[in-house]
Amino acid sequence: MAYQKNFSLLVFLLLHLAFILTPNANADGLELGFYKKTCPTVETIVQKITAAKISSAPSLAAALLRLHFHDCFVRIKGPYWPVPLGRRDGRVSIANESLTLPPFDNNIDKLKAIFASKGLSVKDLVVLSGGHTVGISHCSTIASRLYNFTGKGDTDPSLDDEYVPYLKSKCKPTDTTSLLEMDPGSVKTFDESYYTNVLKRRGLFGSDAALLTDYETRAYVKQQAQSQGSTFFKDFKESMVKMGRIGVLTGSAGEIRRHCNSIN
Numbered sequence: 215m216a217y218q219k220n221f222s223l224l225v226f227l228l229l230h231l232a233f234i235l236t237p238n239a240n241a242d243g244l245e246l247g248f249y250k251k252t253c254p255t256v257e258t259i260v261q262k263i264t265a266a267k268i269s270s271a272p273s274l275a276a277a278l279l280r281l282h283f284h285d286c287f288v289r290i291k292g293p294y295w296p297v298p299l300g301r302r303d304g305r306v307s308i309a310n311e312s313l314t315l316p317p318f319d320n321n322i323d324k325l326k327a328i329f330a331s332k333g334l335s336v337k338d339l340v341v342l343s344g345g346h347t348v349g350i351s352h353c354s355t356i357a358s359r360l361y362n363f364t365g366k367g368d369t370d371p372s373l374d375d376e377y378v379p380y381l382k383s384k385c386k387p388t389d390t391t392s393l394l395e396m397d398p399g400s401v402k403t404f405d406e407s408y409y410t411n412v413l414k415r416r417g418l419f420g421s422d423a424a425l426l427t428d429y430e431t432r433a434y435v436k437q438q439a440q441s442q443g444s445t446f447f448k449d450f451k452e453s454m455v456k457m458g459r460i461g462v463l464t465g466s467a468g469e470i471r472r473h474c475n476s477i478n
Contacts, residue, residue, distance in 0.1 A: 276349025347408035353385030372423040374415040406443025
Protein backbone atom coordinates (compact mmCIF):
# COMPACT_ATOMS: atom_id res chain seq x y z
CA MET A 215 0.00 0.00 0.00
CA ALA A 216 1.06 3.58 -0.61
CA TYR A 217 1.06 4.48 3.06
CA GLN A 218 2.47 1.47 4.82
CA LYS A 219 4.24 2.98 7.83
CA ASN A 220 6.19 1.59 10.73
CA PHE A 221 4.08 1.46 13.90
CA SER A 222 6.78 3.11 15.96
CA LEU A 223 6.62 6.29 13.88
CA LEU A 224 2.86 6.48 14.18
CA VAL A 225 2.76 5.93 17.92
CA PHE A 226 5.73 8.21 18.46
CA LEU A 227 3.71 10.97 16.82
CA LEU A 228 0.82 10.18 19.14
CA LEU A 229 2.94 10.26 22.29
CA HIS A 230 4.83 13.30 21.05
CA LEU A 231 1.55 15.22 20.88
CA ALA A 232 0.90 14.49 24.52
CA PHE A 233 3.55 17.08 25.39
CA ILE A 234 4.06 19.45 22.50
CA LEU A 235 2.25 21.30 19.71
CA THR A 236 3.37 23.00 16.55
CA PRO A 237 5.14 26.35 17.03
CA ASN A 238 2.04 28.25 15.93
CA ALA A 239 -0.33 26.46 18.29
CA ASN A 240 -2.64 28.78 20.19
CA ALA A 241 -1.88 27.46 23.66
CA ASP A 242 0.32 29.28 26.17
CA GLY A 243 3.19 27.25 27.58
CA LEU A 244 3.25 24.61 24.83
CA GLU A 245 5.94 24.65 22.18
CA LEU A 246 7.95 22.35 19.97
CA GLY A 247 11.19 21.33 21.66
CA PHE A 248 9.95 22.36 25.11
CA TYR A 249 12.36 19.95 26.83
CA LYS A 250 15.44 20.68 24.71
CA LYS A 251 17.31 22.20 27.68
CA THR A 252 16.03 20.21 30.65
CA CYS A 253 15.87 16.83 28.91
CA PRO A 254 17.26 17.11 25.37
CA THR A 255 17.08 13.39 24.61
CA VAL A 256 13.51 12.79 25.76
CA GLU A 257 12.08 12.51 22.24
CA THR A 258 14.73 9.99 21.22
CA ILE A 259 14.12 7.99 24.40
CA VAL A 260 10.36 7.91 23.84
CA GLN A 261 10.84 6.87 20.22
CA LYS A 262 13.22 4.03 21.05
CA ILE A 263 11.11 2.65 23.90
CA THR A 264 7.92 2.91 21.85
CA ALA A 265 9.52 1.18 18.88
CA ALA A 266 10.70 -1.66 21.11
CA LYS A 267 7.32 -2.08 22.78
CA ILE A 268 5.38 -2.02 19.51
CA SER A 269 7.80 -4.47 17.95
CA SER A 270 7.12 -7.00 20.70
CA ALA A 271 3.40 -6.22 21.04
CA PRO A 272 2.00 -4.72 17.79
CA SER A 273 -1.57 -4.54 19.13
CA LEU A 274 -0.43 -1.85 21.56
CA ALA A 275 -0.40 0.68 18.70
CA ALA A 276 -4.16 0.48 18.25
CA ALA A 277 -4.74 0.65 22.01
CA LEU A 278 -2.67 3.83 22.29
CA LEU A 279 -4.45 5.42 19.35
CA ARG A 280 -7.80 4.78 20.96
CA LEU A 281 -6.59 6.01 24.32
CA HIS A 282 -5.43 9.27 22.74
CA PHE A 283 -8.73 9.64 20.91
CA HIS A 284 -10.84 9.27 24.06
CA ASP A 285 -8.45 11.34 26.13
CA CYS A 286 -8.84 14.28 23.76
CA PHE A 287 -12.60 14.17 24.29
CA VAL A 288 -12.36 13.77 28.06
CA ARG A 289 -14.64 16.75 28.79
CA ILE A 290 -17.55 15.37 26.78
CA LYS A 291 -20.34 13.98 28.96
CA GLY A 292 -23.15 11.52 28.32
CA PRO A 293 -22.25 8.45 26.23
CA TYR A 294 -18.85 9.91 25.38
CA TRP A 295 -17.15 8.71 28.53
CA PRO A 296 -13.74 10.08 29.54
CA VAL A 297 -10.53 8.20 30.07
CA PRO A 298 -9.79 8.33 33.81
CA LEU A 299 -6.45 9.95 34.53
CA GLY A 300 -6.08 11.30 31.03
CA ARG A 301 -3.76 14.28 30.71
CA ARG A 302 -6.82 16.52 30.84
CA ASP A 303 -8.45 15.46 34.10
CA GLY A 304 -6.38 13.60 36.72
CA ARG A 305 -8.78 11.32 38.56
CA VAL A 306 -8.27 7.57 38.87
CA SER A 307 -6.01 4.92 37.40
CA ILE A 308 -6.17 4.03 33.71
CA ALA A 309 -5.16 0.42 34.36
CA ASN A 310 -6.82 -1.81 31.74
CA GLU A 311 -8.93 1.13 30.58
CA SER A 312 -7.96 0.60 26.96
CA LEU A 313 -9.87 -2.70 27.07
CA THR A 314 -13.10 -1.20 28.35
CA LEU A 315 -13.49 2.14 26.59
CA PRO A 316 -17.01 2.40 25.11
CA PRO A 317 -17.54 2.90 21.38
CA PHE A 318 -18.85 6.15 20.03
CA ASP A 319 -22.50 6.68 19.16
CA ASN A 320 -23.23 5.80 15.52
CA ASN A 321 -25.29 8.93 14.87
CA ILE A 322 -23.21 10.82 12.31
CA ASP A 323 -25.05 14.12 12.77
CA LYS A 324 -24.39 13.98 16.51
CA LEU A 325 -20.74 13.16 15.97
CA LYS A 326 -20.33 15.95 13.43
CA ALA A 327 -21.75 18.40 15.97
CA ILE A 328 -19.44 17.12 18.70
CA PHE A 329 -16.40 17.44 16.46
CA ALA A 330 -17.44 20.92 15.30
CA SER A 331 -17.75 22.05 18.92
CA LYS A 332 -14.09 21.11 19.37
CA GLY A 333 -12.90 22.91 16.26
CA LEU A 334 -12.65 19.72 14.22
CA SER A 335 -14.03 19.12 10.75
CA VAL A 336 -15.98 16.31 9.12
CA LYS A 337 -12.72 15.20 7.52
CA ASP A 338 -11.16 14.92 10.96
CA LEU A 339 -14.02 12.65 12.01
CA VAL A 340 -13.54 10.27 9.09
CA VAL A 341 -9.74 10.37 9.32
CA LEU A 342 -9.86 9.31 12.99
CA SER A 343 -12.20 6.45 12.05
CA GLY A 344 -9.36 5.40 9.77
CA GLY A 345 -7.47 4.42 12.90
CA HIS A 346 -9.44 1.17 12.63
CA THR A 347 -6.93 0.13 9.99
CA VAL A 348 -4.90 -1.38 12.82
CA GLY A 349 -5.88 -3.50 15.78
CA ILE A 350 -8.32 -6.18 16.81
CA SER A 351 -11.65 -6.41 18.61
CA HIS A 352 -13.65 -9.04 20.45
CA CYS A 353 -16.55 -10.88 18.89
CA SER A 354 -18.81 -9.49 21.59
CA THR A 355 -18.55 -6.01 20.01
CA ILE A 356 -20.40 -7.13 16.88
CA ALA A 357 -22.65 -9.86 18.29
CA SER A 358 -25.78 -7.74 18.02
CA ARG A 359 -24.98 -6.72 14.43
CA LEU A 360 -24.72 -10.39 13.48
CA TYR A 361 -27.43 -12.07 15.51
CA ASN A 362 -29.91 -9.64 17.03
CA PHE A 363 -29.71 -6.26 15.34
CA THR A 364 -33.29 -5.11 16.01
CA GLY A 365 -34.07 -7.57 18.78
CA LYS A 366 -35.66 -10.06 16.40
CA GLY A 367 -32.72 -12.35 15.75
CA ASP A 368 -31.76 -10.52 12.57
CA THR A 369 -28.50 -9.22 11.04
CA ASP A 370 -27.59 -5.60 10.41
CA PRO A 371 -28.62 -4.99 6.77
CA SER A 372 -25.76 -2.52 6.32
CA LEU A 373 -23.31 -5.44 6.39
CA ASP A 374 -22.29 -6.99 3.08
CA ASP A 375 -24.31 -10.19 2.60
CA GLU A 376 -21.25 -12.10 1.46
CA TYR A 377 -19.24 -10.95 4.47
CA VAL A 378 -21.78 -12.00 7.09
CA PRO A 379 -21.15 -15.78 6.76
CA TYR A 380 -17.43 -15.20 7.29
CA LEU A 381 -18.04 -13.16 10.45
CA LYS A 382 -20.49 -15.76 11.78
CA SER A 383 -17.93 -18.50 11.17
CA LYS A 384 -15.53 -16.58 13.39
CA CYS A 385 -18.01 -15.47 16.05
CA LYS A 386 -20.80 -17.55 17.55
CA PRO A 387 -23.71 -15.75 19.30
CA THR A 388 -22.32 -16.10 22.82
CA ASP A 389 -18.63 -15.81 21.97
CA THR A 390 -16.97 -13.19 24.18
CA THR A 391 -13.33 -14.19 23.82
CA SER A 392 -12.51 -14.71 20.13
CA LEU A 393 -10.81 -11.88 18.29
CA LEU A 394 -11.42 -10.27 14.91
CA GLU A 395 -9.17 -8.06 12.83
CA MET A 396 -10.69 -4.61 12.38
CA ASP A 397 -9.06 -4.34 8.95
CA PRO A 398 -8.69 -7.95 7.71
CA GLY A 399 -5.37 -8.65 6.04
CA SER A 400 -3.94 -5.32 7.12
CA VAL A 401 -4.15 -5.49 10.90
CA LYS A 402 -0.47 -4.68 11.37
CA THR A 403 -0.22 -2.07 8.62
CA PHE A 404 -1.31 1.54 8.93
CA ASP A 405 -2.79 2.17 5.49
CA GLU A 406 -5.93 3.15 3.59
CA SER A 407 -7.38 -0.36 3.15
CA TYR A 408 -9.87 0.36 5.95
CA TYR A 409 -11.72 2.69 3.60
CA THR A 410 -11.84 0.05 0.87
CA ASN A 411 -13.51 -2.32 3.31
CA VAL A 412 -15.98 0.32 4.52
CA LEU A 413 -16.95 1.10 0.93
CA LYS A 414 -17.63 -2.61 0.40
CA ARG A 415 -19.87 -2.52 3.51
CA ARG A 416 -17.36 -4.61 5.42
CA GLY A 417 -16.60 -2.23 8.24
CA LEU A 418 -16.58 -4.17 11.50
CA PHE A 419 -18.48 -1.67 13.64
CA GLY A 420 -21.75 0.17 13.30
CA SER A 421 -19.80 3.43 13.40
CA ASP A 422 -17.89 2.30 10.30
CA ALA A 423 -21.10 1.57 8.42
CA ALA A 424 -22.53 4.92 9.52
CA LEU A 425 -19.86 6.72 7.49
CA LEU A 426 -21.74 5.73 4.33
CA THR A 427 -25.02 7.26 5.52
CA ASP A 428 -23.81 10.87 5.27
CA TYR A 429 -22.83 12.63 2.04
CA GLU A 430 -19.71 14.32 3.41
CA THR A 431 -18.31 11.33 5.28
CA ARG A 432 -19.13 8.98 2.41
CA ALA A 433 -17.30 11.26 -0.04
CA TYR A 434 -14.09 11.07 2.01
CA VAL A 435 -14.34 7.28 2.32
CA LYS A 436 -14.70 7.00 -1.47
CA GLN A 437 -11.83 9.42 -2.06
CA GLN A 438 -9.38 7.40 0.02
CA ALA A 439 -10.58 4.03 -1.25
CA GLN A 440 -10.37 5.06 -4.91
CA SER A 441 -7.08 6.97 -4.65
CA GLN A 442 -5.28 4.34 -2.55
CA GLY A 443 -5.02 6.73 0.36
CA SER A 444 -3.42 9.59 -1.55
CA THR A 445 -3.76 12.00 1.38
CA PHE A 446 -4.66 9.69 4.26
CA PHE A 447 -1.40 9.69 6.21
CA LYS A 448 -1.00 13.46 5.84
CA ASP A 449 -4.62 14.03 6.87
CA PHE A 450 -4.24 11.71 9.85
CA LYS A 451 -1.20 13.56 11.17
CA GLU A 452 -2.95 16.92 10.81
CA SER A 453 -6.02 15.65 12.67
CA MET A 454 -3.90 14.22 15.46
CA VAL A 455 -2.27 17.61 15.93
CA LYS A 456 -5.68 19.28 16.11
CA MET A 457 -6.87 16.78 18.69
CA GLY A 458 -3.70 17.26 20.69
CA ARG A 459 -4.65 20.90 21.15
CA ILE A 460 -8.00 20.21 22.82
CA GLY A 461 -8.25 21.12 26.49
CA VAL A 462 -4.57 20.77 27.35
CA LEU A 463 -3.62 21.94 30.85
CA THR A 464 -0.92 24.63 30.86
CA GLY A 465 0.81 26.96 33.30
CA SER A 466 -0.16 26.24 36.90
CA ALA A 467 -3.15 24.08 35.95
CA GLY A 468 -2.85 20.39 36.73
CA GLU A 469 0.38 18.80 37.91
CA ILE A 470 3.53 17.14 36.61
CA ARG A 471 3.24 13.55 37.83
CA ARG A 472 6.10 11.71 39.50
CA HIS A 473 4.61 8.51 38.08
CA CYS A 474 2.59 8.62 34.84
CA ASN A 475 -0.13 6.23 35.97
CA SER A 476 -1.03 7.90 39.25
CA ILE A 477 -1.60 11.40 40.58
CA ASN A 478 0.95 12.76 43.07
